[in-house]
Amino acid sequence: MKITLKVWRQSGPKDSGGLATYELDDITEDMSFLEVLDVLNEGLITSGEEPVAFDSDCREGICGMCGLMINGSAHGPEVTTTCQLHMRSFSDGETITVEPWRADAFPVLKDLVVDRSAFDRIIQAGGFISVNTGAAPDAHAVPVPKENADKAFASAACIGCGACVAACPNASGMLFMGAKVTHLGLLPQGQPERDARVVKMVNQHDHEGFGGCTNIGECAAACPKEIPMDVISQLNKDLRTAMQHGR
Amino acid sequence: MTDTITEIPVAPTAPEAPSPAAPPAPTAPAAPVFDVPLENAGIAHGLYRDGENISDTKAPPGDIQSKWTTRQFEAALVNPANRRKLTVIVVGTGLAGGSACATLGEAGYNVKAFCYQDSPRRAHSIAAQGGINAAKNYKEDGDSTYRLFYDTVKGGDFRSRESNVFRLASVSTNIIDQCVAQGVPFAREYGGLLDNRSFGGVQVSRTFYARGQTGQQLLIGAYQALERQIAAGTVEMNTRHEMLELVVVDGRARGVIVRDMVSGKVETHLADAVVLASGGYGNVFYLSTNAMGCNVTATWRAHRQGAYFGNPCYTQIHPTCIPVSGDHQSKLTLMSESLRNDGRIWVPKNREDCGKDPRDIAEEDRDYYLERIYPAFGNLVPRDIASRQAKNVCDDGRGVGPAIGDFRRGVYLDFTDALQRMSAEAVAEKYGNLLDMYQRITGENPYEVPMRIYPAVHYTMGGLWVDYDLQSNIPGLFVTGEANFSDHGANRLGASALMQGLADGYFVLPNTIRDYLSHGPYPKVEETDASVVAARTSVQARITKLLSINGERTVDSFHKELGHIMWEYCGMERSETGLLKAVDLIRGLKDEFWRNVKVLGSAEDLNQSLEKAGRVADFLELGELMCIDALHRRESCGGHFRVESQTDDGEALRNDDEFAYVAAWEWGGEEGMPVLHKEDLVYEYVHLKQRSYK
Ligand SMILES: Cc1cc2nc3c(=O)[nH]c(=O)nc-3n(C[C@H](O)[C@H](O)[C@H](O)COP(=O)(O)OP(=O)(O)OC[C@H]3O[C@@H](n4cnc5c(N)ncnc54)[C@H](O)[C@@H]3O)c2cc1C
Numbered sequence A: 001m002k003i004t005l006k007v008w009r010q011s012g013p014k015d016s017g018g019l020a021t022y023e024l025d026d027i028t029e030d031m032s033f034l035e036v037l038d039v040l041n042e043g044l045i046t047s048g049e050e051p052v053a054f055d056s057d058c059r060e061g062i063c064g065m066c067g068l069m070i071n072g073s074a075h076g077p078e079v080t081t082t083c084q085l086h087m088r089s090f091s092d093g094e095t096i097t098v099e100p101w102r103a104d105a106f107p108v109l110k111d112l113v114v115d116r117s118a119f120d121r122i123i124q125a126g127g128f129i130s131v132n133t134g135a136a137p138d139a140h141a142v143p144v145p146k147e148n149a150d151k152a153f154a155s156a157a158c159i160g161c162g163a164c165v166a167a168c169p170n171a172s173g174m175l176f177m178g179a180k181v182t183h184l185g186l187l188p189q190g191q192p193e194r195d196a197r198v199v200k201m202v203n204q205h206d207h208e209g210f211g212g213c214t215n216i217g218e219c220a221a222a223c224p225k226e227i228p229m230d231v232i233s234q235l236n237k238d239l240r241t242a243m244q245h246g247r
Numbered sequence B: 001m002t003d004t005i006t007e008i009p010v011a012p013t014a015p016e017a018p019s020p021a022a023p024p025a026p027t028a029p030a031a032p033v034f035d036v037p038l039e040n041a042g043i044a045h046g047l048y049r050d051g052e053n054i055s056d057t058k059a060p061p062g063d064i065q066s067k068w069t070t071r072q073f074e075a076a077l078v079n080p081a082n083r084r085k086l087t088v089i090v091v092g093t094g095l096a097g098g099s100a101c102a103t104l105g106e107a108g109y110n111v112k113a114f115c116y117q118d119s120p121r122r123a124h125s126i127a128a129q130g131g132i133n134a135a136k137n138y139k140e141d142g143d144s145t146y147r148l149f150y151d152t153v154k155g156g157d158f159r160s161r162e163s164n165v166f167r168l169a170s171v172s173t174n175i176i177d178q179c180v181a182q183g184v185p186f187a188r189e190y191g192g193l194l195d196n197r198s199f200g201g202v203q204v205s206r207t208f209y210a211r212g213q214t215g216q217q218l219l220i221g222a223y224q225a226l227e228r229q230i231a232a233g234t235v236e237m238n239t240r241h242e243m244l245e246l247v248v249v250d251g252r253a254r255g256v257i258v259r260d261m262v263s264g265k266v267e268t269h270l271a272d273a274v275v276l277a278s279g280g281y282g283n284v285f286y287l288s289t290n291a292m293g294c295n296v297t298a299t300w301r302a303h304r305q306g307a308y309f310g311n312p313c314y315t316q317i318h319p320t321c322i323p324v325s326g327d328h329q330s331k332l333t334l335m336s337e338s339l340r341n342d343g344r345i346w347v348p349k350n351r352e353d354c355g356k357d358p359r360d361i362a363e364e365d366r367d368y369y370l371e372r373i374y375p376a377f378g379n380l381v382p383r384d385i386a387s388r389q390a391k392n393v394c395d396d397g398r399g400v401g402p403a404i405g406d407f408r409r410g411v412y413l414d415f416t417d418a419l420q421r422m423s424a425e426a427v428a429e430k431y432g433n434l435l436d437m438y439q440r441i442t443g444e445n446p447y448e449v450p451m452r453i454y455p456a457v458h459y460t461m462g463g464l465w466v467d468y469d470l471q472s473n474i475p476g477l478f479v480t481g482e483a484n485f486s487d488h489g490a491n492r493l494g495a496s497a498l499m500q501g502l503a504d505g506y507f508v509l510p511n512t513i514r515d516y517l518s519h520g521p522y523p524k525v526e527e528t529d530a531s532v533v534a535a536r537t538s539v540q541a542r543i544t545k546l547l548s549i550n551g552e553r554t555v556d557s558f559h560k561e562l563g564h565i566m567w568e569y570c571g572m573e574r575s576e577t578g579l580l581k582a583v584d585l586i587r588g589l590k591d592e593f594w595r596n597v598k599v600l601g602s603a604e605d606l607n608q609s610l611e612k613a614g615r616v617a618d619f620l621e622l623g624e625l626m627c628i629d630a631l632h633r634r635e636s637c638g639g640h641f642r643v644e645s646q647t648d649d650g651e652a653l654r655n656d657d658e659f660a661y662v663a664a665w666e667w668g669g670e671e672g673m674p675v676l677h678k679e680d681l682v683y684e685y686v687h688l689k690q691r692s693y694k
């Protein structure tokens, strides 16, 4: 295959950045999208141009480190992570535009690399169950209905990649936050802190500069782990309950 | 899976008291030059020197069941008021490091943590699929701490330390309690209790799991506990920071030199103790199931500062990975080995058929080689045997799939029979997500065309040598998780790495490090101290050097070539001639690297080529030591087949008389030779046996 890549190049947070065009031959359908960027970079280095900076680690679709806007879609045309996207999803001769996640809360560090530490700070605000090491009762002390355990797992499958934020016109982080609130809220262990958790996380989310949710649904459509919009309804419900309880 | 075992009776061993050998010296003193007998290839070829034997002095004497209780009691306490005054550096926040940071933070110590990703939630622990073992015996199927201990020692092919393994098995149950309390959504049964499965051929169901994402769920649990401590102010988290040097002052580990990967700033961090939880080094093979950034730099730098490296050549190769599709390949993906329960493995009998559509190859022209060679176990032979035989048939020119160069690396894993026997729905129910993953990566439909698999490097049992306290031979330097050598011997059992990482981090290290910390705070170290300045200057000099070579070859091209050498000569099958050749090739490659590598960009910036260059430079040195270690170990053990040590019918032959020890290597200096220290392994509880699967 032959493809043309238009890649966002930005030397640092203060640079205004712009698209650079690169032509690539010898691309095969079996290559992953990130392997194409590897090939591009090998070529750039050989010709004396600085390679394109982009994040990836596991390349198995589980760590959440990768994430690019490909032709305007978060993680590209398939429901998967950028690292699991293969060239057979594109056609010969295609021009592909590659940009970083765009959101005020995710500032660009260089080229395609952004700072997603805002997500960590939302978890710090309350996305946990307070149990010190050694203080746990036997694992069978509290049974959990299988249905709840399965649903909690489905929400816990979030990989924190940030595609939901990048896809949302409001750059909202509600899907990410809703997934955590739903995961912990479905388990008996998560009940004691349930009200406080949602309030603190929402406050932090707003403080970080993420936008509000207006039910557009782009987030769920872009989520590589197919987290549904329901988690946002759950988040809102938990928030209302917490308010009623006077948090 | 039952394995027929030939018992080799062992002479009663001297139990109880730890061996009287002196504890290892605090720093690496220039080792004396010995006149050694030329009894071994490595020595004969002038590749290493023999040093003094070492031993673990921390496991208390007494019955194996009571050692850990005794040690916990004997380890001195630290007054809560003093804990704030003690700082611990933790490099790595995967399962092993993240759990340790959270626990030490909760206890009130001052923790400084580092990881190279943008968040601790991304450590490679996240990729573990299968599950985590624990001797809960919730199934009442005869499991116990003792059985888990026994299976692990035996699975490790008698190359691990009994005391450590027993402790691992005993704390395993606490891990599950802790994780459930944190909200880890393990699979459950309809009654609401936890589900278990049997994993990796053991006969009891002791593996806890969360669909195919157990590592992810456990790591998120540890990550949340860690973030809670960050919010509480006990842990200072430094993401996108890479450790590039260990600071040793007056013989003690006192800090690290790190590079802020965004600003490029080289920083010094000092503390009372340092913990390395930096994961495994499988990426020395370039292609592996590890994440792109997994590296040996943290432990290798510590090794160069005097920490012994234990059994570097012990690596685990997993038989069911998706094969390489071309030169561009950047990593390999593991598929659960449960596929071997229903899939049949074969290659064509005739080389001419290798390029054909497998569906056009007649039944009588197929070689179901595992079923042929091992009729009793067939496709369910252990990982190492399945891997080695796949290599053999491919080396024989009968591999399948795309030819890379002129070589096809792949064998068929065929579900045709299973599909006929069980229906497509039943196969999908059992293996659906794996088959989908295969299709996504290869573009082929496994319900129609047989899948292709090939072995890939998956885990490294070797790592920095530690005692029962998980302390290296450098006082104040502790090593946990995959980064240390302990617990798995020459071969790791499935679902035991997650167990070890969390055992170390939640339950073992916090108890043992307190004994060391109780003697602190240690004398204040200034950034102007000569050792600190030297460490920092050497890091800066290396960065400057890498950026100034401006040669012709990219970092990746060196890494690929190194990986190729390691895979060919230090992979599944090793021989004296091959390993000697590998050492030569690696030395040549290292020399060229430092003359001809091309790293663009600047030091004061986010520079991924520079990061990779530093890692590959360390892999080159590690690769050489791995080959020397493999060369000196003239026996087949665990997953390592040594050509010179096989039975009459070509199976692996362990040599307990000569090699029942841990090889702990001391850095021999830039121009010097590594020094071999042996820790003899004594089996008081599990009797030495040879494996046999025929
Ligand atoms: C695909 C796959 C599947 C697996 N499945 C299973 C399974 O089912 N069951 C099982 O028990 N085991 C499994 N394993 C093995 C297991 O996942 C690992 O051995 C284990 O998770 C390692 O944990 P760790 O905390 O030691 O290291 P990691 O999770 O790798 O963490 C390493 C940490 O160190 C940091 N780090 C590394 N180098 C530096 C540096 N120089 N400077 C700063 N920070 C650094 C990283 O940022 C990271 O935070 C699997 C492994 C793989 C690859």
Ligand code: FES
Pocket: A055, A056, A057, A058, A059, A060, A061, A062, A063, A064, A065, A066, A067, A081, A082, A083, A084
């Ligand atoms: S690199 Fe880990 S999810 Fe893509």
